[in-house]
Amino acid sequence: MFIKDYISKDFPCFHLSDSIESARETIEAFGYTHIFIKKSHHFHGAIAKDFLYEEEGSLKNLEHQIERFAILEDNNILDSIRLFYTFDANVIPVINKSEKYLGYITCDDVFRTLSKYPLFSETGAIITVEVPSRKYSMTEIANIVESNNSKFYGGFISMMSDEVIQVTLKMSNENLASIDATFDRYDYRIVEKYYSDEKTDMLKDRFGFLQKFIEI
Incomplete structure (x- = not known):
């Protein structure tokens, strides 16, 4: 039940130079609560969906709305539950100990895993x-x-x-x-x-x- 066994990679991680419009289109297509931001290959933070409808231009304009939450790839999947609840999220970014962004896990991943027990x-x-x-x-x-x-x-x-x-x-x-x-x-x-x-x-x-x- 390690996080690294459940990582998905198809949801893109944005840069602050990317447009808010492109982030909005992506999050609507996936149905997630947050987008993720990285600088180079390192995780920078997450921005909740609602803020994407308050501004135009680049994501740099929303940098003050970034929340810092993520889970390490070596954590247990149960460790993600508090993050899902605390940040009212259905998607959590996954990083390594060097804070390199690796991908994400979803609330559905947790439900499917726990439902087997x-x-x-x-x-x-x-x-x-x-x-x-x-x-x-x-x-x-x-x-x-x-x-x-x-x-x-x-x-x-x-x-x-x-x-x-x-x-x-x-x-x-x-x-x-x-x-x-x-x-x-x-x-x-x-x-x-x-x-x-x-x-x-x-x-x-x-x-x-x-x-x-x-x-x-």
Whole structure:
């Protein structure tokens, strides 16, 4: 899951001497949120799509709107999630340690990769539990699920403060009532359930769950 395995190169990287009009035409053709700027072969920054409609002339006129964000080719694809969220982007530039521009990855690359894993691909129940921060243990959470003969597909911290931690987890559909009771017995508060107590009408919108993960 290294970034370098997902690099695309067909979206051009512009120079400040290029025209805003050409950048506008390119970004409309690709449907991305940002264009990228380089000086020589080195990454200089990104300009959000909206700014391309505020000026005419060369991209030099928009240099004050450049944002500096990129990801290293040796990073894990999960490292890109914060950048997509922070900069409200659907495309991220990829650079090496010398800041040479190498290409880009897209939000779709992340979705396709993560969707292969059981946390997202398997049908199952999703719940969010809350526990005092001093008592948090992902090992204990997994053990509660598995001790009730259900499969633990994975989980992540969805909220964290000094007092409490909330964990969203995915499991198979077996023995859900027993799992709920065990969490209650171990002083976990169930904040949300993404399944019915009758074990029917299970939520199937995996994309919604993945989006929740991306936005953390």
